[in-house]
Amino acid sequence: MSNNTEKQEYTITVYTENQVGLLNRIAIIFSRRKINVESLNTSPSEVQGIHRFTIVVMESRDVVLKVVRQIEKQVEVLKAYFNTNDEIVWQELALYKVLSEEITEKVKVERLLREFGARAVAIRKDFIVFETTGHREETNKLMQALEPFGLVEFVRSARVAIIKESAGFHEKLKDFEEREPGEEVIENEYLGKREAVFTM
Amino acid sequence: MEQKQLSGSQAVLEACIAEGVDTIFGYPGGAIMPIYDALYDYKEKLNHILVRHEQGGIHAGQGYARTSGTVGVVFATSGPGATNLVTGLADAMIDSTPLVCITGQVFAHLLGTDAFQETDVINITMPVTKWNYQITDAEEIPAVLAKAFYLARSGRPGPVLIDISKNAQIQKFDYLGYTTCNHIRSYRPKPVIRKNYIDEAVELINNAKKPLVIFGQGVILGKAEKEFKKFIEKSGMPAAWTILGLSALSTDHPQNVGMLGMHGNYGPNVLTNECDVLIAVGMRFDDRVTGRLDKYAKQAKIIHLDIDPSEIDKNVKADVGVWGDCKETLPLLTLGIEQKDRSEWLAVFAKYAKEEYEQCIEPEMYPSKEEMTMAEVIRNVNEITEGNAIMVTDVGQHQMVTCRYAKFNQSRSNVTSGGLGTMGFGLPAAIGAKFGAQDRTVVAVIGDGGFQMTLQELGTIMQTGIDVKILILNNQFLGMVRQWQELFNDKRYSFVDIASPNYVMLAKSYGIEGAKVEHRKDLVDAVKTMLAHKGSYLLEVMVGKENNVFPMVPQGCSVSEIRLK
DSSP: OOGGGSEEEEEEEEEEOOOTTHHHHHHHHHHHTTOOEEEEEEEEOSSTTOEEEEEEEEEEHHHHHHHHHHHHHSTTEEEEEEEEGGGEEEEEEEEEEEEHHHHHHOHHHHHHHHHTTOEEEEEOSSEEEEEEEEOHHHHHHHHHHHGGGTEEEEEEOOOEEEETTOOOSHHHHHHHHSSSOOTTTSOOTTOOOOOSOOOO | OOOEEEEHHHHHHHHHHHTTOOEEEEOOOGGGHHHHHHHGGGTTTOEEEEOSSHHHHHHHHHHHHHHHSSOEEEEEOSTHHHHTTHHHHHHHHHTTOOEEEEEEEOOGGGTTTTOTTOOOHHHHHGGGOSEEEEEOSGGGHHHHHHHHHHHHHSSSOOEEEEEEEHHHHHOEEEEOOOOOOOOBTTBOSSOOOOHHHHHHHHHHHHHOSSEEEEEOTHHHHTTOHHHHHHHHHHTTOOEEEOTTTTTSSOTTOTTEEEEOSTTSOHHHHHHHTTOSEEEEESOOOOHHHHBSGGGSSTTSEEEEEESOGGGTTTSSOOSEEEESOHHHHHHHHHHHSOOOOOHHHHHHHHHHHHHHIIIIIHHHHSOOSSSOOHHHHHHHHHHHHTTOSEEEEOSSHHHHHHHHHOOOSSSSOEEOOOSSOOTTOHHHHHHHHHHHSTTSOEEEEEEHHHHHHHGGGHHHHHHHTOOOEEEEEEOSBOHHHHHHHHHHSTTOOOSOBOOOOOHHHHHHHTTOEEEEEOSGGGHHHHHHHHHHSSSOEEEEEEOOTTOOOOSBOOTTSBGGGOBOO
16 A cells, blocks of 8 residues: 555644633644554644644544544634654753662763763752753653663653644734635645545 | 623523524533523523433434524533443434534533543544634633634534533633624635636536546535536536435436445446546445445546545545535536536436336335235325435434435435434434424434434423324334345345334323324225324334345446446
C-alpha cells in the first residue's frame, strides 16, 4: 500500500478558542477511534486569546487526515494542521533528579552532562535537578546514561513544535473574523486521488 | 432598548420566542423548576407538551424538527432527566437533526459535590452533541442560546445541549434584549464553493454514459428539493435514495429508481457497481448503504456533494469532492451539464425493477398465502392516503417494508431513525411529527417490539388530544433479529420471541380508539376506519410470524451480491 496507510509520527497543531471542555472534545476524537495520543500540549499561541494544541500520534496519513477534519469540525476550533517530522522543528524538555553525593563524586557524570548539554536548574545538598531539551532520543539517552548513577526521578514534557512553512496565525485570524472568508480558511488540499479503500 | 430586569429563566423563554419556537417538549424536575415556574406565565406564547419520559420528549422534538424544518426544543431536568436524553441526542447527532435541549443543573456551588440529581451532563453528552455548554451565570443566557439555535440549524444541523445551573435560572440581571447569532469566528457552516471542482464535476457528468445519482437527507436539510429535481431532470439521470433521503423526490418520479442499501431495491444496488459516474448528494456512505466497501463502485468515478468537509473521503474516496451547501452547488452543476436522453440507461433499471417486482414485490404486496404481509398493509395505506401522509417508522422489518413501499408526494414526509436505529423512536417521533405538521395525516408504523419500548407516550396523546394513527404490525417476534437468526444463525431463535399485551385494550385505557385485524378480509375496512377516524387511533395487524424482508445485501457482501430470496 501507499504512504498513506503506513504509520508514522504526525504532529497535529490546532488553533482554538479558549473554552472549558474543548480539551475533552478533542481528546474523545482520538479515544473513540482507539488512537493513542503520544503527547499533548496546550499553550497560548502567537495570537492573543487563541490557544494552540500540539498533539503527537503514531498513525497513517489516511487516519490523521480524517481525525484532523473531525477536530476542525468542532465549533471552537479555528484550524488544524498536521505535519510529518521533517516539516516541523520540535523540542521536548526533560528533568532529571539525581542524588548529589553520587554526582559530585564521579567525574564521569560531569562529562556526561556536558556531552548531553544538560544544565542544572536546582542544586541542593541532597539532590541536583538537571534539564535538557531536545528530541525524544536525546532526552532518553541521558536518562539511560544517568540510570547507573541513581536517577531518582525523571519527567519529560509533551512535544512543542513550530511548523517550518507556516506564516503564523495573525493573518489567518483576520480572515476567520470576516463573514465571507477567503479561500485560505477552508482549504481542500486534502482531496486526493481515489485510492484503495480505507477502513479504520 | 429599555433596560429591564429578567430572571435567567425568563431569558430562556424570551430566547425561545425570539427564535420562533412555538412548541416545547419537556418534563419538569427539581433543577429545572425555575424555568417551569417562568413558563407558567408564557403559556399563551409557548405550547409546552408534557411527555411521559424524557426520551419520548427528545424523540418528539426530533419528529417535530424533521416535519417542520425548524429546530426542535426539549426541556429536561438534571441527573436522570438529562441522561434520559442521551439516546435521542445520539440519534439526532447521527441523523443531523436540529435540536436545542435545555437541561437544569444543580446550583453552581454544588457542582462536583455529588449533589442530589447531579450528573456531569456536559461530559456525558459531549460525543453526541454538535455543541454543548454549561451556563452558571444568567447574563450569559441570551448570547449562549442565540449561539445554540444558530449552531443547531446552520451548516450540517445537529443537536445542541445547554445545561443551566439552578442559580442562573433564578438570578435576575439587566436584560438588554435578544440578538440572534449569525457568525462565530471559529465555525464555518458552509464551505466556500470553488469553481475548479464544479467544472470537474460537470465534465465528468457530461462525459458519463451511465451516471447514477444517489441522494440522502442533505437534499431535505438543505431545502434543495427543487434544485435537486432540476439537476436530475436536465440530464435525465436515474436517482436512488438512502433511507433518510426518502421523500426528497416523489416516489413516482420517472427517474426515481428506488432505495439503496441492505434492503434497498435490486437495480440501484446492482447498478451501483456498473455505473460509470456515481454522484452522491448529501449522503455519507453509511455501511448499510455501501455493503462491502472494497467492492463498492470501484469502476465508477465518484462525485461527492456535502456541506460537511469531514464527510468527503471519509468512507469512500471521491474523485471530485464538491464541498458546499447543495442548495448552492446543485444549481451550479445544473447550469453546466448538458441535456441528455438517458432512456437506454433507465431501461436497465426498469429491467431490474421488473425482475424484483415479480420475484419479491408482487408476492409481498398481493400475497397468495393466507397470512398477511407487512407490505400489503402499507399498500392499503398508500391506496387511501395516496402518498400524502407523513409516515413515521420505528426500527426493524416494518421500517424497511414501509420505506420500501410507502408512496410519497412531498418532502419531509418520512420520519425514521436511520443512523442510530433506535427502537422506541416511532411513537414519540410521530407525536412530534404531528405537532410539526398539524394539517397533515401522520401514520406511525411500529413493530410489536419497538412499540413496547416507549408506549408510555400514549399518555401524551391522551392528554394533548393530538391525532396520530398508530399502526402496529405485529409478527410476535423481534422480526429483524429473528430474520438474521434464521438466515445466519441456523434458526437459533435466541430471545426474539416477544409477547404482547392487548394493544386495543391498552389504547382504550388511554382513551384511544382501536381495533385488531387478524384476517385479510377485514384489512381494507380497518385501514379505512383508522384513517377516517377523528383523533388518534390504534390499529394492530397480525402479520406472518416468519416473513422476511427481501431483497437483502447480507452483511459483509458487496451490493452486487444482493439476494432476492
